[in-house]
Amino acid sequence: MDINVVEKIKKLLALSESSNEYEAQVAMLKTQELLIKHKLTLREVKEFKSYNSDxxxxxxxxxxxxxxxxxxxxxxxxxxxxxxxxxxxxxxxxxxxxxxxxxxxxxxxxxxxxxxxxxxxxxxxxxxxxxxxxxxxxxxxxxxxxxxxxxxxxxxxxxxxxxxxxxxxxxxxxxxxxxxxxxxxxxxxxxxxxxxxxxxxxxxxxxxxxxxxxxSDKLSEGDDMEVFAISGHEI
Known part of the structure; x- marks a missing residue:
């Protein structure tokens, strides 16, 4: 299991709970895309132990x-x-x-x-x-x-x-x-x-x-911007 991918999905899930309906929708769509691409389930992601990067x-x-x-x-x-x-x-x-x-x-x-x-x-x-x-x-x-x-x-x-x-x-x-x-x-x-x-x-x-x-619009532009999701901010 790719740790970086799991962390991105976790943070996207946090962003999907945003009070901003549009931003939450974008985050959820990106989450689904990554789950399918890497053949993961939500349960696997949620149960995966977090780590601290360098x-x-x-x-x-x-x-x-x-x-x-x-x-x-x-x-x-x-x-x-x-x-x-x-x-x-x-x-x-x-x-x-x-x-x-x-x-x-x-x-x-x-x-x-x-x-x-x-x-x-x-x-x-x-x-x-x-x-x-x-x-x-x-x-x-x-x-x-x-x-x-x-x-x-x-x-x-x-x-x-x-x-x-x-x-x-x-x-x-x-x-x-x-x-x-x-x-x-x-x-x-x-x-x-x-x-x-x-x-x-x-x-x-x-x-x-x-x-x-x-x-939030940048989230949907490609893999280079996926890293933004790790912040957990609604910005």
Whole structure:
């Protein structure tokens, strides 16, 4: 029995209990597909003993210098998927997640997808501002900060709805210990402070979009995205 497949199915089953009817349906369909493909029964999956994967770091494709909001988004995602994050710095700061291998992979997927969504909307907002003869300064920052706050509130509501998620997604003791050792080699800290630039309507739009952010459609795109199901989040 393939352990990785079993773990994916288990997490998909958890996602299938989502209060979001569409996301639950997508997860259940994916579960059925994997059961048939690997000739497994639900009973076999449910009775299979879980395991903990290796603790590793996963370096993302996300870098920044001035766009400090990216570090705030990375922190939010890491905190909600049982991981830590840090930077590799050489000219620019490269976001890297640290935790159980499957959790760190999920963090990368969510971070890169969220940034793609943010950039797509910001491009439209900048275009609209230019058409009106307005400055585009601070638009990206304020939209992103709103998005991050909206997503944070979404995470908190999910935890309130399903307390088991909150327990599952906590950093386990081995991850905490491993990161404590890892952090001893860090050279210093990076200033990631950023503040609201005054675009209130844009901030509000970001907040609303953050609350609605969902990666469930990605679940049905192929095997590469199946790993996302391990998170157990409704996102």
């Amino acid at each position: 603790i590793k770091e996963q370096t993302s494709k996300v870098t920044f210098t001035k766009a400090k909001w990216k570090s705030h988004l990375a922190r939010l995602i890491a905190d909600n998927f049982g991981c830590y994050f840090f930077f590799y710095t050489q000219g620019t700061h490269t976001i890297t997640f640290f935790g159980r291998e499957e959790d760190a992979i999920v963090c990368n997927i969510v971070l890169e997808y969220a940034i793609d969504c943010i950039n797509s909307v910001v491009k439209k907002l900048r275009y609209q501002a230019v058409r009106k003869g307005c400055s585009t300064k601070g638009i990206e920052n304020d939209y992103a900060l709103g998005f991050i706050e909206g997503l944070e509130d979404k995470f908190e509501k999910q935890k309130e709805t399903n307390q088991e998620w909150g327990l599952v997604l906590m950093k386990d003791s081995e991850v905490i210990q491993a990161y404590s050792e890892k952090s001893k080699s860090f050279a210093g800290t990076i200033n990631t402070n950023t503040s609201f630039q005054g675009h209130m309507e844009i901030y509000k739009k970001g907040y609303e979009d953050g609350q609605k952010f969902s990666i």
